Amino acid sequence: MELICPAGTPAALRVAVEAGADAVYCGFRDETNARNFPGLNFSRDELRTAIRFAHERDVKVLVAINTFPRAGALSLWHEAVNHAVEAEADALILADIGLLDYACRRYPEQRLHVSVQAAAANPDAIRFYTEMFGVRRVVLPRVLTVQEIAAITKETACETEVFVFGGLCVMAEGRCSLSSYVTGKSPNMQGVCSPASHVKYEARNGRIVSRLGDFTINAFEKDEPAGYPTLCKGRFATEHGTGYIFEEPVSLDAAAILPSLRDAGVTALKIEGRQRSRAYIEGVVRSFRAALEALDAGMPVETAALARMTEGQASTVGAYRKTWR
Amino acid sequence: MQLTLGPILYNWAPELWRDFYFRIAEEAPVDTVVVGEVVCSKRSPFFAEHLPHVVERLASAGKSVLLGSLILPSLARERRQMAELAQTDGMTVEVNDVTCLAHLQGRAHAIGPFVNVYNEATAAFLVRQGARRICLPPELPLQSIAAIAAAMPDIAIEVFAFGKVPLAISARCYHARIHKLSKDNCRFVCEQDPDGLTVDTLDGESFLSVNGVQTLSHTCANLIANTRELAAAGVGALRLSPQQCDMVAVARTFRDVLDGRCDVGSAIGVLEQLYPQALFADGFIHGVPGHVLAGKGARSAPGPGAGMVDSNGRFGS
Numbered sequence: 001m002e003l004i005c006p007a008g009t010p011a012a013l014r015v016a017v018e019a020g021a022d023a024v025y026c027g028f029r030d031e032t033n034a035r036n037f038p039g040l041n042f043s044r045d046e047l048r049t050a051i052r053f054a055h056e057r058d059v060k061v062l063v064a065i066n067t068f069p070r071a072g073a074l075s076l077w078h079e080a081v082n083h084a085v086e087a088e089a090d091a092l093i094l095a096d097i098g099l100l101d102y103a104c105r106r107y108p109e110q111r112l113h114v115s116v117q118a119a120a121a122n123p124d125a126i127r128f129y130t131e132m133f134g135v136r137r138v139v140l141p142r143v144l145t146v147q148e149i150a151a152i153t154k155e156t157a158c159e160t161e162v163f164v165f166g167g168l169c170v171m172a173e174g175r176c177s178l179s180s181y182v183t184g185k186s187p188n189m190q191g192v193c194s195p196a197s198h199v200k201y202e203a204r205n206g207r208i209v210s211r212l213g214d215f216t217i218n219a220f221e222k223d224e225p226a227g228y229p230t231l232c233k234g235r236f237a238t239e240h241g242t243g244y245i246f247e248e249p250v251s252l253d254a255a256a257i258l259p260s261l262r263d264a265g266v267t268a269l270k271i272e273g274r275q276r277s278r279a280y281i282e283g284v285v286r287s288f289r290a291a292l293e294a295l296d297a298g299m300p301v302e303t304a305a306l307a308r309m310t311e312g313q314a315s316t317v318g319a320y321r322k323t324w325r
Numbered sequence: 326m327q328l329t330l331g332p333i334l335y336n337w338a339p340e341l342w343r344d345f346y347f348r349i350a351e352e353a354p355v356d357t358v359v360v361g362e363v364v365c366s367k368r369s370p371f372f373a374e375h376l377p378h379v380v381e382r383l384a385s386a387g388k389s390v391l392l393g394s395l396i397l398p399s400l401a402r403e404r405r406q407m408a409e410l411a412q413t414d415g416m417t418v419e420v421n422d423v424t425c426l427a428h429l430q431g432r433a434h435a436i437g438p439f440v441n442v443y444n445e446a447t448a449a450f451l452v453r454q455g456a457r458r459i460c461l462p463p464e465l466p467l468q469s470i471a472a473i474a475a476a477m478p479d480i481a482i483e484v485f486a487f488g489k490v491p492l493a494i495s496a497r498c499y500h501a502r503i504h505k506l507s508k509d510n511c512r513f514v515c516e517q518d519p520d521g522l523t524v525d526t527l528d529g530e531s532f533l534s535v536n537g538v539q540t541l542s543h544t545c546a547n548l549i550a551n552t553r554e555l556a557a558a559g560v561g562a563l564r565l566s567p568q569q570c571d572m573v574a575v576a577r578t579f580r581d582v583l584d585g586r587c588d589v590g591s592a593i594g595v596l597e598q599l600y601p602q603a604l605f606a607d608g609f610i611h612g613v614p615g616h617v618l619a620g621k622g623a624r625s626a627p628g629p630g631a632g633m634v635d636s637n638g639r640f641g642s
Contacts, residue, residue, distance in 0.1 A: 025598040067445035072472035073463075094455070096445025097423075118441075120423070123398045143496035149397060162588075171493035171540070172397055174441060177464040178492050180534075181542055181615035184608070186464055187418055188443065209527075215527040236532065237525045240503050244523055246495075262427070321471040325497045 001261070002268035003292060004062065004161060005124050005285050008040040008275055012086045013050045015060075016279045020289030023060035025093060025276065026050070032080040033064045033276040034095075034117055036191030048087040060090035066115035067191045068096045068174075078102055093139065094118075096175055100133040110135055112163070117174035117187070122148075123155040130158050137267065140254070141173050145322045153265030162261060165284060165306065166272025168252040168318050170232050177232050181212040194230045201226060208210040210234075253315035255288070255303040258295055261320075284309050326552065327356040327562040328515045328576055329460070330436075330484055332363050332419075333392040334491060334566065335536055336371075336515040343375040345567070350379075350386040353573045354580040357458075357562065358383050359419050361410075363437070365498075365537045366403045367511070380416070391419040396439045397538070398424045419460075438462055438485055438564070439494070443469065445476035452480055452640045459562070460564055461481065463490045463546065466612035467558060474559030481561040486548040486594075487575060488566025489534050490523060490539040490606075490615060499535045510615040511537075520569035544606035544616050547596060549582055550589045551610060551620055570600035579617050 005021035007013035016024045028034025029041035036254075042050060051061045054286035059324070063084040069077040081103050092110060094100050095117035103112055114120050114129045116139040129135045137159035141150060153160055171178070183198040199212045207281040208220045210229040216231035227233075252272070253276055254261065261269065269292075273286055284306065297312045307315060318324055330349060333342060349358060360379060362369040383390050383616065398407050410418055411428035418543065420426055421439040435458040442448050442459055459481040461470060474482040501511040515522075521534030521541055534541040545568065546554065552563070565575055578595045581587035588597075596605070610616035 005443075068441055069446065071444040071469035073445055074444060096441065096443065096447055098444055098448075099448050100451045102446065117461075120398075121397060122404055122424055124398075124404055124424040124427040125422065128423040131427070144399065145398070151401075170497060171495045175396075175439065176493040177462070177490070177609075177615065178540065180609070181490070181492050184612065184614040189464070206463045214531065214616070215532055216528045219527050237527065237529070238503055238522055238535070242527070245499060245503060246540070259639060301515065319496050323507065325501075 001258075001266055001292060002286055003285070004268050004270040005281065006166075006274040006276065007050075008035065008037070009278075010042065010046045010050050012170040012276075012278050012281050014053060014275075015282045016285050017054050017057050017059045019282045019285035020263060021059055021285055023062055023268070024054060025064055025092065025270075027064040027066075027261060028080050028083070028099050030076065030080070031070075031191050032067055032172050032190075034115070034187050034191045035064075036067070037275050039198075039273060043135055044083050047084070047089075051087050051089060055088070056248075062091045062093055062113065063087075063089040064093040064115065065099065066093050066095040068117075068188045069099055070189065074098070074102075081106070082325070091137070092313040097132075100129070104225045108134075111136050112268075115174070116141055116163070119172040119174045123152050123174065126152065126156050126158050128259075130156070131217070136149040139163075139270065142169050143172050143319050144266050146257065146320050146321070149266060149320075150264035151254070151263070160265070161268040161270050162254075162266050163252060163272055164258070164269045165288070166251060168250060168316065170247040173307070182215055182231055194228075199229055199255075225282035231232070248316075249315045250314045251310050251316050253300060253303075253306055255291055255306045256318055256321055257317055258291060258301055262295065274277045282307065326556050326560070327481070328354065328579055328583075329357040329359065329562050330355045330562045330572065331460075331485070331488065331564045331566040332359045332361060334364055334366070334539065334541070335519050335521060336368050336513060337519050338516065339372045339375060341519075342372045343379060343473060345572070346379040347382055348520070348573060350382040351390065353576040355388065355565070355576050357389045357391060359391045359393045359437070360540050361393040363396050363439070364494075364539045366395055366398070366400070366514070368515075369406075369514070372624065383490065389417075390481035391417050391435050393419045393422045393437060394425040396421045397496070398422060398498065415461070417457075420456075426451075426454060429455060433457050436460065438491070442473070447475050448473050448477050449482070453476065456480070458562070460485065460562075464609050467551075467554060467610045468612070470555070470560060470610070471558035474561075478559070483562040483564050484548065484555055484560050484610070485546055485554075486563035486565060487566050487579070488546055488564075490546050490609070490617075491539055491541050491566075492533070493537050493540040496542070498538050500537045501539065503535065523642065542615060543604065544618075545600065545603035546607065546609070547593075547603075548607055548610065549579060549592050549596060551607060552579075552583055555610075568600060570603070570605070574599050
């Protein structure tokens with residue numbers, strides 16, 4: 001299985017390449033990619049240089065252009081596609097049907113992947129993208145069990161890539177407007193979710209309250225670490241009680257089920273976290289490289305080092321186990 | 326401007342479900358009605374026996390009927406259902422996921438609000454595949470709506486104009502989770518909340534609504550103050566999404582405003598009375614947070630250009 005690693009900056013890309021990535025994914029410094037965070041991402045020149053660096057070391061670079069182009073402003077996204085192709089990106093990761101159509105017509109030779117933001121969750125949906133746009137790989141949404149993934153790889157010739165570590169969306173990706181309901185900024189349109197610009201922490205009666213836009217997302221006692229208010233991982237109340245209604249503030253760690261993912265026929269494993277530090281990228285990539293080598297050698301996979309990388313957060317194998325639902 | 330009644334998103338008791346549509350057929354001034362379960366396939370069997378009667382009643386009342394497809398089909402059974410749905414003779418499908426498109430093979434269909442149509446290029450591609458109507462995603466701002474409608478003059482572009490806004494879909498059932506049940510053994514607890522289960526913040530402020538695997542807004546979208554802007558933007562239909570209020574009266578109120586029989590200010594007052602627990606919002610079309618009431622839809626404030634209203638509530642000049 002290929003190891004696909006995130007890079008939010010050219011420096012992180014070099015670190016990921018040297019730590020053992022088979023491919024690195026990144027995006028341009030604008031609203032064309034779903035990690036449009038301040039201080040992150042690549043200029044056109046940086047991308048060209050980064051791809052050259054990676055190719056010299058036999059590592060691929062996948063360019064995510066995976067927001068949904070703004071109506072009346074398609075040229076920004078078209079140019080992103082053009083620049084990525086000119087920079088010799090190994091694949092483009094796209095979510096929008098119109099953009100896939102543009103890319104496959106203009107660059108019939110270019111390898112295209114379906115972004116997780118397209119939430120192609122079954123073989124028929126995947127078939128739509130392979131037949132219409134000749135896509136070669138689909139990044140599966142984080143809503144599937146390992147059994148469902150195995151059924152998908154059996155039924156379709158399309159390669160599959162699955163998330164194994166980092167952030168965990170509990171909603172089908174690309175089909176969630178929670179962030180824009182609260183902040184006016186969405187993953188689909190602006191490439192951000194629960195953006196830091198809308199986050200506030202307030203001290204109230206000895207507790208720390210975390211807020212996103214006009215809403216309280218969580219409250220913490222003095223001895224409790226105050227987590228980031230990602231809105232689907234907040235504490236809320238219904239008439240049946242108070243708690244983490246949607247999901248606990250957990251992150252994904254599927255290292256323990258790598259053998260099942262391999263047996264399910266998965267092509268590539270993806271690490272989330274283009275917003276993460278170089279040290280984090282280096283640690284996670286090295287650990288997964290070691291885990292994959294152990295897997296290939298028939299040795300047990302060492303997962304303790306990765307568990308430490310979840311930054312004090314609890315981790316989960318998420319939807320890969322059916323009981324998550 | 327046409328009116329469309331969207332699919333019932335909640336788990337309503339089968340007889341109430343049937344009677345709701347029978348009354349819509351008789352009394353509601355809507356042009357198109359979308360029927361069928363789009364949220365959770367486990368609910369479909371409950372009203373399956375009523376579906377043919379409902380479709381027939383709506384069609385004989387002159388409504389155009391669309392069969393809504395599932396938003397997130399993943400099980401083999403759900404995929405079979407979507408393949409069958411796409412082949413239903415004499416019926417038009419409203420596609421809520423590309424799964425269904427793979428089966429339609431160019432047959433004429435409608436695109437629902439759960440397919441990501443954010444721009445004119447995607448709309449044009451879908452039209453080439455047989456789409457004849459497109460209901461846009463509720464989070465789109467008016468500028469995007471106008472740009473898409475301008476590029477697609479022959480296609481009915483529809484906007485989500487009334488109802489709690491569907492915001493997210495998941496493989497996980499939050500109703501089951503909140504009731505400490507598993508999804509496979511959910512006991513259909515979502516039927517307890519035919520208008521959604523309110524989710525409050527820790528401050529006690531109402532925030533969202535849970536409907537099984539779907540999450541909706543707590544606020545109720547209401548674009549009745551924006552119908553002129555929407556018409557000017559090229560929008561051809563407004564979608565009213567069924568809530569626990571008199572939807573026939575809601576449809577009449579929208580029709581009255583569209584036909585100039587009622588001014589916006591009075592219409593807002595009527596809607597407030599029809600759905601008193603609702604907090605209206607229109608933020609998405611204004612490009613601000615969706616929960617916000619940004620436009621002229623504020624309580625009792627007359628809309629821009631609203632004329633004088635005589636003592637019968639009729640629209641004057």
